[in-house]
Amino acid sequence: MLFTNKHTNRCLLLTALSLFLGLSLPAQNKPSAAGIAQKVNNLLAKMTLEEKIGQLNQYASYKNATGPISNTGNMVDEIKQGRVGSILKVNGAVDTRIYQQAAMQSRLKIPLLFGEDVIHGYRTTFPIPLAEAASWDMDAIRLSARIAATEAAASGIHWTFAPMVDISRDPRWGRVMEGAGEDPYLGSQIAIARVKGFQGDGLGSLDAVMACAKHFAAYGAAIAGRDYNAVDMSDRMLWEVYLPPFKAALDAGAATFMNSFNELNGIPATGNSYLQRKVLKGKWGFKGFVVSDWGSIAEMVNHGFVKDKNEAARVALNAGSDMDMEGRSYIEYLPQLVRSGKVSITLVDDAVRRVLTKKFELGLFDDPYRFSDEKREKEIVNSPRNHEVAKMMAQKSIVLLKNEGELLPLSRNAKSIAVIGPLAKAKKDMNGFWALPWGIADESEPVSLFEGIQAKVGDKKNVWYAKGCNVNDTSRAGFAEAARVAQNADVVVMAIGEAYNMSGEAKSRANIHLPGVQEELVKAIQATGKPTVVLVMGGRPLIFNWTADHVPAILFTWWLGVEGGNAMADVLFGDYNPSAKLPITFPRSEGQIPVYYASKNTGRPLVDVNDVAYKSAYIDELNTPRFAFGYGLSYTHFKYSDLKLSSKKINNTQTITCSFTITNSGKYTGEEVVQLYLRNRVASVTRPVKELKDFKKIKLMPSESKTVSFVIDKQKLCFYNQSMQWGTEPGMFDVMIGSASNDIRLSDDFELLK
Numbered sequence: 001m002l003f004t005n006k007h008t009n010r011c012l013l014l015t016a017l018s019l020f021l022g023l024s025l026p027a028q029n030k031p032s033a034a035g036i037a038q039k040v041n042n043l044l045a046k047m048t049l050e051e052k053i054g055q056l057n058q059y060a061s062y063k064n065a066t067g068p069i070s071n072t073g074n075m076v077d078e079i080k081q082g083r084v085g086s087i088l089k090v091n092g093a094v095d096t097r098i099y100q101q102a103a104m105q106s107r108l109k110i111p112l113l114f115g116e117d118v119i120h121g122y123r124t125t126f127p128i129p130l131a132e133a134a135s136w137d138m139d140a141i142r143l144s145a146r147i148a149a150t151e152a153a154a155s156g157i158h159w160t161f162a163p164m165v166d167i168s169r170d171p172r173w174g175r176v177m178e179g180a181g182e183d184p185y186l187g188s189q190i191a192i193a194r195v196k197g198f199q200g201d202g203l204g205s206l207d208a209v210m211a212c213a214k215h216f217a218a219y220g221a222a223i224a225g226r227d228y229n230a231v232d233m234s235d236r237m238l239w240e241v242y243l244p245p246f247k248a249a250l251d252a253g254a255a256t257f258m259n260s261f262n263e264l265n266g267i268p269a270t271g272n273s274y275l276q277r278k279v280l281k282g283k284w285g286f287k288g289f290v291v292s293d294w295g296s297i298a299e300m301v302n303h304g305f306v307k308d309k310n311e312a313a314r315v316a317l318n319a320g321s322d323m324d325m326e327g328r329s330y331i332e333y334l335p336q337l338v339r340s341g342k343v344s345i346t347l348v349d350d351a352v353r354r355v356l357t358k359k360f361e362l363g364l365f366d367d368p369y370r371f372s373d374e375k376r377e378k379e380i381v382n383s384p385r386n387h388e389v390a391k392m393m394a395q396k397s398i399v400l401l402k403n404e405g406e407l408l409p410l411s412r413n414a415k416s417i418a419v420i421g422p423l424a425k426a427k428k429d430m431n432g433f434w435a436l437p438w439g440i441a442d443e444s445e446p447v448s449l450f451e452g453i454q455a456k457v458g459d460k461k462n463v464w465y466a467k468g469c470n471v472n473d474t475s476r477a478g479f480a481e482a483a484r485v486a487q488n489a490d491v492v493v494m495a496i497g498e499a500y501n502m503s504g505e506a507k508s509r510a511n512i513h514l515p516g517v518q519e520e521l522v523k524a525i526q527a528t529g530k531p532t533v534v535l536v537m538g539g540r541p542l543i544f545n546w547t548a549d550h551v552p553a554i555l556f557t558w559w560l561g562v563e564g565g566n567a568m569a570d571v572l573f574g575d576y577n578p579s580a581k582l583p584i585t586f587p588r589s590e591g592q593i594p595v596y597y598a599s600k601n602t603g604r605p606l607v608d609v610n611d612v613a614y615k616s617a618y619i620d621e622l623n624t625p626r627f628a629f630g631y632g633l634s635y636t637h638f639k640y641s642d643l644k645l646s647s648k649k650i651n652n653t654q655t656i657t658c659s660f661t662i663t664n665s666g667k668y669t670g671e672e673v674v675q676l677y678l679r680n681r682v683a684s685v686t687r688p689v690k691e692l693k694d695f696k697k698i699k700l701m702p703s704e705s706k707t708v709s710f711v712i713d714k715q716k717l718c719f720y721n722q723s724m725q726w727g728t729e730p731g732m733f734d735v736m737i738g739s740a741s742n743d744i745r746l747s748d749d750f751e752l753l754k
């Protein structure tokens, strides 16, 4: 069986990419930065203090709140009075035009910015970001963001609150679903792809929206994985692990940043001038603007960092938070703070300039309604081509965790298939958290697994269904029926996991096992002796040890979006050969958390053997993860050979090219993500046992070989020394080429000289 449509996929991706990236809608002739600066200053000179502060005030619409609503007044009146600079949660060409018309009745006619959480698709829902991260395919990830931007921009949206670039190594934290996993290098590459996807040819293009790198900073390290909890970490951990994706997003041109709810080492991010002024706007030279997270300015009172909202407004503005999202702190307190000299008008002017500059760059002063075009909205949004790309992205996100006896791909000869489990017919769950369900994405629209299988083989086979149990309760009433249905089928496909709202914001879980009695259902089905494939869906690493030990074939399918069922069917029947790799470690138990691949070697061995008395290990759990970072199987197999280093000794002005051969030794065309890890053996600060420094996704036909090379340069060898200076130190480095972080296929070493 050949995977013919992998070739199609590639063509689709390249075609769609060129269409979206190369031939995007005509950008207006973009004014120069100096020209815009002049216009901003001219406008600023006309503005009253209240009008300036109005630009720093953002309200949410009542309809779609994703946090506590504060604007108890009449938003439209306030817009007409010039007291509102931006609105979130209003979308669609019609509604955005209505609010923009209100802004055009204000004295200076300053247009509104419309923001929305376009996290994984606007109208066409794509796989959740953590699923896309598993593709390790930067072109595909960029295209996914490009399509989301094109649809959003056609619906009146100027600004998406994405990409979320928070590194997280704690799967108890529900928002891990929204990011790119545990690794700063992979996370940085994905941040770049998403920012470039959202902003396309640059602001001013009719299909570009402002990106927003969030949540600045270190939100993913919430203590105990409990959302909004405090974060406490060393500067080295902050700079080596949590900040790099933000810097990558900034270097990729991210127009805005969003700060975070958490405190960092005792100082809430919103009031953290080290983060926002010293690092972001100072050292990194960020020229865009920072929006607070929802109400996070006023929440500094709850943190115990300020005594009231008045002080919160002062501290936040002085610390570099430019816009107040849905908190009413700025609009209510800044005028008096400025008049009393507690907040400098210079800082207010700087914040207002940053906001106005983006409005000019978007072309909103030339035409405030240019994004609110119903005709274009109808043409672009939810097109069949967008669905095709969503399906391709979903295919690329599915991780093959196990395939004993090569049960997969399923034989076409099976006469009957039983599709069993609480998520077998799931539709809303398929879209995952942060989909836009507010009357935009029709809940009936996502293709369920059952529908996908039926569409693919239903004309030739019997496809039966049994739910078996619910996602998250203790009823076993459906087990018998499910076992009966399984008994009558040639093969069983099970769909288990989390409901769409069991991961996401404010969805931390202390127990990340399969919810309810789902694993008991697996046992009951396994007891029938029928060949069984299990698909596990969810927004985070889950624990399913019994299933992992006893079921021959397992796919982790995350939440795959609107075309999920079709993509899963393509993988099940071999029309797509799974190529994804885990972007985050899957633990065996919650007790191991945080568990991640880039760990330290410690003074006593991290071994799981009994004859070592003093080892760094649990006495009641294995030390290794259940599934490692970078792990994922294929229907084919890959052989690695002939690792060569261009040199065994370099100084830090030179580079080493490391090359090797990879061969498809199986019978199917497939793609392999080859990973380069380095280890700095001895340094003035201990270094991780391995760190991902590069990767490539290589497609090979059966028996085909390719030579792959990576360049090791100084940047890959730097770290922060005891004085927190970024640089290199001489010594030996291990070079590891892996199919996964725990599956190193080739290794060598070299010396870095003084």
Ligand code: GLC
Binding pocket: 066, 067, 088, 117, 161, 214, 293, 294, 505
């Ligand atoms: C939420 C989230 C943030 C989102 C914002 C607007 O609380 O923390 O990621 O963009 O509010 O919905």
